[in-house]
Amino acid sequence: MANYLGIDLGTTETTVSVIEIEGFEPPLEKLRTLNIYQYDEKHVFDRDDKGLSSSIYIDRDNKKVYTGRYANTLYASGNKPLNTIRSVKTRIGGESMIQVPLDSETQNLSSYDMTELSSLLLKTVINSVSKQVTGAIDEVTITIPAGFNSDERAATMKAAKLAGFKHVHLLDEPTAVLLNYLNIKDDLDRMPDDYFYTRKNVLVYDIGGGTLDISIAKVEDNYGDFKVDILGRSKRMDFGGDDIDKRIAAYFLSEFEKINSSIETRTIEEQAVIVSRIVSQAEKAKVSFNQKIAKVADNVRRRERAKEPVNFEIIDNLKITDLLITDNILKDILSPIISSSGTLVQPIKKSLRDSELTKEDIDLVILTGGTGKFYLVEETLSKFFGDNVEIIDFTESNAVSKGAAIHSYNQDEDELKKIDISDIMSDSIFIKNGANFDKLISHDQELDSSGVYSYKFLEGSDRLDVFLYYGESAKDPAKLTEITGVFETLKDYYREGDIVELGWTFDSNKILKISHDGKELITTNDMTDNGNELINNFQLN
Template identity: 25%
Template sequence: MTSYAIGIDLGTTHSCVGIYQFDKVEIIANDHGSRTTPSCVAFTDEKVFVGEPAMDIALYDPENTIYDMKRLIGRRYADESVQSDIKTWPFNVISDNGFPKVTINTNGTKQIFKPEDISAMMLRKIKITAETYLESSVEKAVITVPAYFTDYQRQATLEAAKMADLDVLRIVNEPTAAALAYAVIKEDMRGTVLVYDLGGGTLDISIITITDTHCVFVKGTHGNTHLGGEDFSNNILEYMIGICKNKYKKDIRNNKRAIARLRHQCENAKKKLSFADEVTIFIDCLIDGTDFKETLTSAKFNDLNYDAFKSTLEPVKKVLKSAQIDKYDVDKIIMVGGSSRIPKLKNLLQQFFDGKEVHTSINPDEAIAYGASIYAAICNGVNIRDKSNIIIEDITPMSLGIQIKDEMFSVIIKKNASIPCSFVKRHRTAHDNQTVAAFLVYEGESANVRGNNFLGKFRIHGIPPGPEGQEEFDVIFSIDINGVLKVSAINLSTGIDGSIIIDRNF
């Protein structure tokens, strides 16, 4: 019996799945005939809906329709980005021991879900879509994540996949998957390649070397896990809310159903403006029997999002600096992700690179799933078009280390280190007569841990008391092929050790 391995792009707003077979990738259409599925789950008194039906339910029951979980997964409730998003979501988000969870009400009963639970429902839907197409069970998958996802977010994604009964062969960064797709499909896609990946909720920029033997080596990555098409749609929404108040004398901000209907039309308008000069937003009986009608031009859309569009170039500048590459040394530019269709963004990127061609020949909505499907086949032992020597080498998106005295950050694995990898660094006791050593793990680039992401902690007890600096520890950081971190330490005088695999349960 054939053992299939699928490639999944688990997106903020839409998800996509593919399979490599018969020497090509097939992007698999869902039961509605769509090659992408909305990353949306709706709860009714009768059942749970995923994808297109959930989007329809959002128009009349927005409080029980959940989306954007990629913006919530692996984060803390107090995160600035979470607090910002909560203000725009119609569904309820609560704090549970510092972690965000969503609540829904059906049949008079309140239910609470982790972001991973919702993502798992999406993955189950995708799994069923693939199984229906292949007429066979599917257990193995490669799943993509933003290159700038934290270790915490990667672990949470793996947890969601496990809940969906998927064996994850690899977690691969989205720009790397896109580069692999182009490396295999486009024979001239060689040299130093910049991948600009802008989806519904995240922006990733990677510098990648593609060799003549189709090998993919990541040299640098930067991004923003809270910038994408959703933000552009929200800017239109805010503008239209103002139009409704000033032109029609109706304040709809606290009417969740009206907001959901208007949001839906703003999203459609954004998509249409990728190929039209203007679009009319019309909603019958938006509120209190009042019809809403307003024309939005591409010029106004660009004006509303000017700051957001310009901000997408900052990670481009940072990744070039990080990879120590001049913009003139970039041979090829690839744009992927649904938001890369916005003409102004392509124009800004071309201007930055002095008119260099931007490649979008693989469907931007499907390119990442395309590459993930090829990677899944490689991991599953399939020979890709006689290119059996393909190598994919990724990197750590952020530096990793521990807190030392005075809240300083001691880096153990530097940003852009190739993975998998393992590094050891020696540390000593920070105080006199210390009998317990706490190891607090962080990721980031700030010299002070307060500016970095806290990942987890563990302790070693039973240290012989003595003067500061007498007792020594070897601290070992290891990152596996999926970018998941394990930290351990050993007291050299006693042999006592401790460790942690960074997850949500420290």
């Protein structure tokens, strides 16, 4: 039996889908979403949910790690907030670290990086999959935001390897959604069979718990498969449902502090308890009110009367009591987000400009991601695009992981529709040579390509200084972000003006490697072992 796995490693929730091939059944009939087993409070690995809450509780005293619902429940209750980590995905890559105390000695801190924390979530997934499928995992595709840069992509690859996956592919989340949609669109009864016989401009709007991704693609049916040209991508944007929750939580807190002292008078530990409780209650109120609105969305009067009462303890028996959430209150709280020039719309405008398109040029919008279910998101998009553009609701929690599983299957087999994709990145990669920044990899660089860069010595030296950055333009170096760098001592001494050739390769996962004289100098795929205490020394199953 062959198993092809797809993982949506989400900011707030992770899902996993698989195509299991045995016999002669069509592969789409074998595509299913798996349960993910999780740890309960007794550290028993037997709770199975469709999604894995991307929350981690680290019990350093007993060297145990809990991922999923129990860790999220601890955070929501305000218990162990300093030992519970969420939103790992938005901080992966670079040098992002978090300090976790001992329960018994809060001043005793240990630091863990986001790559290792991501590997814990993926380890939970691989342990769950092993309980539900037989045979080896032939291919796994893990989805990432399209705006991820080289080091974030490399960190995701490293996390997958640490978790135990062997054959790993990365796929941008909007592309995964598009691949899923194009394979099952005939079953949706929404579009005629020949809809893509002429090229269509499709905008994928993917808003999850912590990231917002926009891709604009020109799509054409190419004899059963699809030719896809990515025309524009939004920049890396750490915005999603978590940020909406925080705005609602800020409203709760402001109402609380009108009659109580500021939380800034309390200890760091108490503030952490308050924040965890109030943010969790904000999310709960948002979800509950969203469900109420869904039932009355087309009835103006009933919608105006809809309300969500909010009551919960903040700390030390101090409570928020009889606070209400209504449609008008939410619109007021979220006005900087949902307005015509707000956070939800601005990246659309920029992506359209970068693609040299207008909103009237868009034929279809595919709305996806967990936060796409929030009614004010779709309403904001509908107001922006008007009645002439159809918005497809593709917000099922497994939409991305199913597309990833299809991508894994397509690496070996050819029975599913494929995407011949001409891809681009959100940013270019620059190499520093003295005070100059030269564009090494353009944002539209062809994948699986290679080349040579001529490094010019600006003064006599036997040392090669190679540093990489990403960004839009070298005109303003302050806006470039360093990825990685190296000082390399050479065999020979070079005079001012001498040139050495640096070879580079850029692979299908958008990972860059640079070498000189047969030696690899830099790779954005850093697979070095930094200890990985949690994977190696803590009880995970």
